[in-house]
Amino acid sequence: MDDMKRGTLLLQCHHGLPKHPGLLKLLEEPGMKKLMHDTESYYMQEKKLHEVDEELYYTIDERSHVIDITEKGRQLLAPKDPEQFIIPDIGDEFAKIDQRDDLSDTEKQEEKDRIQRLHSRRSETIHNLQQLLRAYSLYSRDVDYVVKDGKVLIVDEFTGRILPGRRYSDGLHQAIEAKEKVRIEGENQTLATITLQNYFRMYDKLAGMTGTAETEAAEFGEIYKLEVVSIPTNRPVIRKDRNDVIYRTKREKYRAIIEEIILSHKKGQPVLVGTISVEVSEMLSKMLQRAGIPHNVLNAKQHQREAEIVARAGHFGSVTIATNMAGRGTDIKINEETRKLGGLKIIGTERHESRRIDLQLKGRSGRQGDPGESVFYLSLEDDLMRLFGSDRVSAIMDRLGVEEGEVISHPMISRSIERAQKKVEERNFAIRKHLLEYDDVMNMQREVIYDRRNYALHGGNLREEILSMLEKYIRETVDKFTGEEDIHDWDWEGLRQETINVLMTDIHPDELTQEGKEKIEREDIVSRIHSKALATYERKQQIIPPDIMGKLERWAYLMTVDNVWKEHLFELDQLKEGIGLQAYGQKDPLIAYKTEAFKMFEEMLSRIDRESLRLIFRTEVRMEQEPHSEQPRPANIVMKHEETDNLGYQKAAGQPKADPSKAGKTQPIRRTERKIGRNEPCPCGSGKKYKHCCGAN
Numbered sequence: 001m002d003d004m005k006r007g008t009l010l011l012q013c014h015h016g017l018p019k020h021p022g023l024l025k026l027l028e029e030p031g032m033k034k035l036m037h038d039t040e041s042y043y044m045q046e047k048k049l050h051e052v053d054e055e056l057y058y059t060i061d062e063r064s065h066v067i068d069i070t071e072k073g074r075q076l077l078a079p080k081d082p083e084q085f086i087i088p089d090i091g092d093e094f095a096k097i098d099q100r101d102d103l104s105d106t107e108k109q110e111e112k113d114r115i116q117r118l119h120s121r122r123s124e125t126i127h128n129l130q131q132l133l134r135a136y137s138l139y140s141r142d143v144d145y146v147v148k149d150g151k152v153l154i155v156d157e158f159t160g161r162i163l164p165g166r167r168y169s170d171g172l173h174q175a176i177e178a179k180e181k182v183r184i185e186g187e188n189q190t191l192a193t194i195t196l197q198n199y200f201r202m203y204d205k206l207a208g209m210t211g212t213a214e215t216e217a218a219e220f221g222e223i224y225k226l227e228v229v230s231i232p233t234n235r236p237v238i239r240k241d242r243n244d245v246i247y248r249t250k251r252e253k254y255r256a257i258i259e260e261i262i263l264s265h266k267k268g269q270p271v272l273v274g275t276i277s278v279e280v281s282e283m284l285s286k287m288l289q290r291a292g293i294p295h296n297v298l299n300a301k302q303h304q305r306e307a308e309i310v311a312r313a314g315h316f317g318s319v320t321i322a323t324n325m326a327g328r329g330t331d332i333k334i335n336e337e338t339r340k341l342g343g344l345k346i347i348g349t350e351r352h353e354s355r356r357i358d359l360q361l362k363g364r365s366g367r368q369g370d371p372g373e374s375v376f377y378l379s380l381e382d383d384l385m386r387l388f389g390s391d392r393v394s395a396i397m398d399r400l401g402v403e404e405g406e407v408i409s410h411p412m413i414s415r416s417i418e419r420a421q422k423k424v425e426e427r428n429f430a431i432r433k434h435l436l437e438y439d440d441v442m443n444m445q446r447e448v449i450y451d452r453r454n455y456a457l458h459g460g461n462l463r464e465e466i467l468s469m470l471e472k473y474i475r476e477t478v479d480k481f482t483g484e485e486d487i488h489d490w491d492w493e494g495l496r497q498e499t500i501n502v503l504m505t506d507i508h509p510d511e512l513t514q515e516g517k518e519k520i521e522r523e524d525i526v527s528r529i530h531s532k533a534l535a536t537y538e539r540k541q542q543i544i545p546p547d548i549m550g551k552l553e554r555w556a557y558l559m560t561v562d563n564v565w566k567e568h569l570f571e572l573d574q575l576k577e578g579i580g581l582q583a584y585g586q587k588d589p590l591i592a593y594k595t596e597a598f599k600m601f602e603e604m605l606s607r608i609d610r611e612s613l614r615l616i617f618r619t620e621v622r623m624e625q626e627p628h629s630e631q632p633r634p635a636n637i638v639m640k641h642e643e644t645d646n647l648g649y650q651k652a653a654g655q656p657k658a659d660p661s662k663a664g665k666t667q668p669i670r671r672t673e674r675k676i677g678r679n680e681p682c683p684c685g686s687g688k689k690y691k692h693c694c695g696a697n
């Protein structure tokens with residue numbers, strides 16, 4: 001087999017199964033990765049890269065988490081319906097239907113409804129298939145999520161903690177539940193949504209303190225207009241940060257980590273091993289068990305004893321394996337014995353995408369001027385290296401002739417890895433900034449809705465608001481049913497039914513046209529409907545007491561706003577999901593999203609007006625008088641009143657009276673026991689921090 005054929009097969013495997021262990025092992029061999037990249041460059045130069053994917057059923061872009069079903073995959077999934085994956089352009093189809101003279105208005109509407117249903121069905125089918133493929137190909141158990149008590153629980157990639165109550169959106173969580181064969185739960189309905197960035201922007205003043213803000217200074221400046229100031233440490237940091245140690249494979253890396261742990265344990269130096277996933281922490285735990293090394297494991301599955309485990313992590317000879325959660329907030333204290341042995345040793349099993357998380361792990365050691373040591377063990381198979389930095393490092397290792405099992409440690413390698421991390425951070429920041437631009441559109445709408453809602457919620461007078469809504473609604477309704485130029489084509493019956501359904505106001509066409517249909521103006525129709533509806537509203541106000549009427553108006557408005565806003569959020573999610581396809585038509589998806597979202601917002605405001613008015617006009621209030629009867633007092637009852645204090649409690653017999661000379665003098669309460677720190681282990685023995693146990697209240 002020639003090099004081109006081998007390179008093409010490697011490239012196809014990389015596009016279809018980038019995480020497959022067999023592919024990763026093959027790419028470890030000298031020259032294989034270079035062959036794959038050279039082949040990819042050739043196809044790109046010849047503009048034939050699409051030919052590589054023609055033999056695949058679907059392709060994966062691991063960096064952006066995007067999956068695309070190929071033509072071969074579509075034929076496999078829908079052999080009898082080749083158009084199953086073609087989504088009709090609703091705008092073009094509606095325009096074609098409107099131009100057809102052989103259809104009546106009713107038939108045109110039926111045809112439009114059919115196109116709408118077809119669009120929804122095909123879009124949903126494609127979306128569901130893509131989410132299932134993402135669940136199977138991109139999301140890993142004990143890395144991105146854990147399965148506990150028959151439920152799929154998301155693990156925070158930055159802290160390693162389980163996120164209770166959180167679910168992946170857009171059907172992805174259901175796809176993972178299907179993959180893991182657990183009960184598939186329904187999709188959550190979004191009632192309110194805001195990004196953290198816009199939430200923090202709501203504060204008039206914003207400040208924060210953290211030990212790892214310097215790496216994110218650009219984002220703080222651009223998003224929040226905040227400067228980052230670095231404050232020097234109270235005591236100099238004397239921790240030894242060794243250069244990264246790099247191996248070709250994960251197997252060699254883990255073997256070397258275990259050897260270093262054994263050496264440190266023999267001399268009694270405490271070790272904290274930081275991992276990025278539950279899976280790796282449990283694998284290292286099994287390797288240490290085989291080696292006979294006693295240790296503690298702290299991850300998303302075993303976090304109940306966090307305070308206890310972290311408090312002991314600095315003791316003589318202790319070994320602790322922790323995910324990113326590594327007990328932040330609790331100092332790992334070392335004694336004089338372990339201080340002489342070099343303090344706490346930190347071993348990182350992999351570099352995180354964010355330098356901030358690595359700095360937090362390092363920062364567990366060498367606190368308050370204590371000695372310490374840190375080192376990161378890496379391999380070319382690690383996700384960060386594989387996706388963003390392995391080409392350069394692999395080329396260096398090839399030039400140096402590094403064989404399997406050999407290690408390379410050099411400042412140049414560490415700088416290359418740091419550059420890869422910066423590249424990932426910049427990419428992630430660009431994604432967050434892009435999402436924020438989309439949320440800014442929703443944020444402006446959110447502010448309008450919440451201002452109106454808060455006004456009604458906090459007792460604002462809604463009468464003027466309702467009168468304004470009434471006039472606006474009547475004008476929009478008249479325009480809707482009298483939109484044709486020819487007065488004979490106006491939908492008089494539709495207008496009449498609408499005013500009856502919403503305003504309880506009947507305007508008969510004969511009454512509207514008594515001056516002659518040829519002379520009547522839209523403004524006359526608006527005026528007549530408005531005067532009749534206003535009379536109906538005022539009659540209702542005369543019948544219902546003002547306080548009850550105010551509550552009715554507030555209830556109708558708030559309930560309508562809540563329901564319609566909830567539906568609007570769902571529609572915006574649907575719009576955002578498919579708006580990226582606008583790029584294929586040479587349109588900016590963000591501009592298209594802003595335009596469509598504004599139209600939907602205007603329609604939502606009209607729905608709020610209509611539904612609020614309908615509830616106010618059509619809701620009946622029954623005023624029921626409570627029965628009043630004087631209960632006769634039973635005979636032979638003696639009323640007895642004991643002496644009570646000012647709170648109504650009966651005084652105890654024989655209670656001594658207070659000495660007036662000591663009135664107003666309060667004896668100070670003195671603590672008789674040592675104060676327990678909020679982050680210390682709870683003295684009850686539960687293993688939890690005091691603030692999460694007996695000190696919670």
